[in-house]
Amino acid sequence: MIKYIFIAFFVSSVAKASDVFNMTFLGTGTPRPNIEKLGPSLLIQNQNQQILIDIGRGTSLRLSQIGNDYSNIKEIYISHFHFDHIIGLADFWLTSNLWQKKLDTFVYGPTGVNAFCNNIMETYRMDLKYRYKNKKYSKLICSSFKNKKSTYDDEKISIHSFTNDHGHIDNSYGFKIKFKGKNIVYSGDTTISENVINNAKDADILIHEIFASSKKIIKNNKKLREVASTHTTIDQMISVLKQTNPKLTILTHALLFGVNENDVLKVIKENYNGNVIFAKDLMSIDIGKEINIFNLDVMNGK
Ligand SMILES: [Zn+2]
Ligand SMILES: [Zn+2]
Incomplete structure (x- = not known):
């Protein structure tokens, strides 16, 4: 059963379907x-494009849950090489071939993405040999941001x-989606980053990571x-929000220790008025x- 929870943030005249785009947190x-x-x-x-940003554990499962067969996903962007952001790529690629994806998938990422993709394709060489004797299968075509116009x-x-600024990761990126x-x-x-702040000023939506822990x-x-120093604390988040003032901020990749989401929102809302x-x-x-939020929650008929 699909349940839609509908929240309209900004109401104005009805937009043409072609003017609307969608993002779904997989x-x-x-x-x-x-x-x-x-x-x-x-x-x-x-209507014409499907793009993935990061491809962590279970991405293929979530795509399947929403009825997406990958055939129209032509581009994947990788923010950095911590495994939680990339571990789903092999699964996506192999499953896309199982489902006879015709077109290659273009993967863009930090320097090193080419070797990463080639290693995945080499690792699963035996599976490909067994399944696709004619060598006709969709490939990962990878290039670094430095080579992408x-x-x-x-x-x-x-x-x-x-x-x-992800601390010890010297090759980490954020994205502006237009x-x-x-x-x-x-x-x-x-962690708090001038580049993120400069890009996010007056953004329609800021999707930001967060770290929070009890003092004890x-x-x-x-x-x-050490982990905290490479992520964004609540105080830093409030500073980011005050400097950028997005229409809507969505916190994700939340590293919470001894505190919950409500605790975090309470502190933020005491210090910042936005959504x-x-x-x-x-x-x-x-x-x-307008910005409409709903939940494609097909798990357990919830
Ligand atoms: Zn990371
Ligand atoms: Zn991460």
Whole structure:
């Protein structure tokens, strides 16, 4: 059963279908396995394009849940090489061939993405040999952001990469997603970052990661303090929001220790007036003249 929870954020005149694009959170989790929050992945689509941003654990399962057979997903963008953002690529690629995907899939990522893709294809060489004796199968065509020209075409969804600040990861990116005058910014994994802030000023939607912990847990855990330094704390998030003032902010990839989402929202809302919500898996958003949020929650008929 599909349940739609409908929330209209900004109401104005009815938009033409071709002016509306959609994004669906396939996974909103972290490296920690959680059946309710699979690995990070965001599906962006309009009538002619389907694009994935990150491809974490279970992306193929979520695509299957929403009835997507991958055949129209032509591009995948990878924010960085922490495994939680890329572990779903082999599954996606092999399953796409099982379902006879005709076209190759273009994968864009940080430097090293080419080797990463080639290694995946080499790792599964035996499976391909058994299944596709005629060698006709869809491939991963990968190139780094440095070799990709950014183009703006108002009729198409365009994805522009920018570096963020993910601590020891020297090759980590966020994205600006543009379509028909609308801007969505995806922070990627990052601590507070000038580049994210500059890109997110007055964005329609800011999708941002967050880290929060109880004082007791973080005081007693050195490793967690190191983790925190590469992510965005609540205080830093409030600073980002005050500097950027997006129309809607969606928190995802939430690393929460001894606190819950309501605790985080309470502190943020005491300090910032704008719309801030947490993402959940299968939350889907139509973006046009208005922003409509609904949940494609097909799990257990909930
Ligand atoms: Zn991550
Ligand atoms: Zn990371």
